[in-house]
Amino acid sequence: MERRIVIAGFGGQGVLTLGQIVSLMAMEVDLNVTWIPSYGAEMRGGTANCAVIISDKKIGSPIVNDKIDILIAMNAPSLQKFVGLVQTGGSVIVNKSIINSIFDNADKFIYEVNATDIALRIGDIRCANIVVLGALCKIVNELDLSLAKRIVAKKFVKKCELLKLNELALFEGFQSI
Amino acid sequence: MGKELMKGSEVVGASAILAGCNYFFGYPITPQNEIPEFMARELPLNNGVFVQAESETAAINMVYGAASSGRRVMTSSSSPGIALKQEGISYCAGAQLPCVIVSVSRAGPGLGGILTSQADYNQATRGGGNGDYNVPVYAPADLQELSELVQHAFYVADKYRNPVMVLIDGTLAQMMEPVELIKITYPEIDHMQWSVTGRKDRKNNHIISSIYLVADELEQHNHWLSKKYEQIVNLEEKAEIYQCEDAEIVVVAYGTSSRIARTSIDNLREKGVRVGMIRPISLWPFPFSAFENLPCCKYCLSVELSMGQMVSDVILASKFKYPVTHFGRVGGNMFTNSELESEILTRMSEVATND
Structure with missing residues (x-):
């Protein structure tokens, strides 16, 4: 079992954090995992992305430059940049709230989540990444919703006011697809 | 902990x-x-x-x-x-x-x-x-x-x-x-x-x-x-020797390159390709002794993200018993597993022809 996940969006949408939460979840169920961000010029504004590989075997290159299993596209430029690298039978989670682009999806599973809208409706635009995590839990067997709850609570342990919001975000995301 | x-x-x-x-x-x-x-x-x-x-x-x-x-x-x-x-x-x-x-x-x-x-x-x-x-x-x-x-x-x-x-x-x-x-x-x-x-x-x-x-x-x-x-x-020489006992092609790679190489070796081994890897852990001293027991080696591929800087050390280690060439990407690019696997298979067919 190997899952090659790319999470991409604007800086500030929490894509790197989302990748770390997914990594922590994989660790919790004793899977091998690597996380790597795009770094450098891209870091200073504009787009941000990270690649997470989850595997029951030793992981080779942490960089995902082909054969993406799951793409999480939080904005349109990210979708354009990576959708071509998603392999046949792979999945794409699209932040439908801010992405209208049409793309060739004949050989992929497309999940449309109004992540930004849901986040705004439940109280904070910044939890759009957690909404998407809820959706991700629905499509990846190894990632369980209750595990996500636990890890998210741990990750934001210093911001306990976010606990309820994040739980709601997870639930809404899970229900959205 | x-x-x-x-x-x-x-x-x-x-x-x-x-x-x-x-x-x-x-x-x-x-x-x-x-x-x-x-x-x-x-x-x-x-x-x-x-x-x-x-x-x-x-x-x-x-x-x-x-x-x-x-x-x-x-x-x-x-x-x-x-x-x-x-x-x-x-x-x-x-x-x-x-x-x-x-x-x-x-x-x-x-x-x-x-x-x-x-x-x-x-x-x-x-x-x-x-x-x-x-x-x-x-x-x-x-x-x-x-x-x-x-x-x-x-x-x-x-x-x-x-x-x-x-x-x-x-x-x-x-x-x-x-x-x-x-x-x-x-x-x-x-x-x-x-x-x-x-x-x-x-x-x-x-x-x-x-x-x-x-x-x-x-x-x-x-x-x-x-x-x-x-x-x-x-x-103080340090190296990992991976699947080399019967390997006809030995990949030499360290650091990030060796991670990619290991996956490619596993993939090719599943298809019966006799390929292995020497992974130098100490680059100086270069692990020359790791090359002493490669009974089946016919070709060495120095896989690195440079234009082939390690090749000269691998040639010395080979004692000119088999050819050594370089494979890799540069400029910040990374080769994929399929690119490396097709390079190994090409070299493998060359070795077979020479036999």
């Missing part, structure tokens, strides 16, 4: 502190800024001192000073920054000062680019400083090994009173992986015989210097250093 999800740069810092690093001097450069960031935050909490120097040259000379006092000291930088430190590294080697230099290589030459590269193989193993000197270089392939080798580097530096380098690249520095931080216990090494800590009631002054103006004295010093390097060559 259990495993934690850590960034390569944090692993460098945390492992140095585990090894008892007291001082860190550095100057910022991508892609290793998280190392000084970590040290600036954590070292003062662990009875240490962090100084951001005014330049790389200043930082390595601060290392020289701190090492003279017999305390554990580290610096880190990336390609052009390491180039600036070379003078100081030569001085540390000449004055026999133990210290650890972490080199996070990016693409060059010159300012080059900030993405992953292994084009500093020659810089690390040959060095750009003047004079007859060598620096042991360790090249980990994952973050657990990085933690071990950073600690090991401090020990080897102390043991031989010599600078030691840990060479990683942008990928290993930036990536996260589960790591268990385990303090490794090494024999204690006493620096009181030579370190500069104030004369107090000692009979003689301790002097740290690399200057020898009398030819015979310098010659004697050169011979002494050389004997030390010979000992390092004899004792």
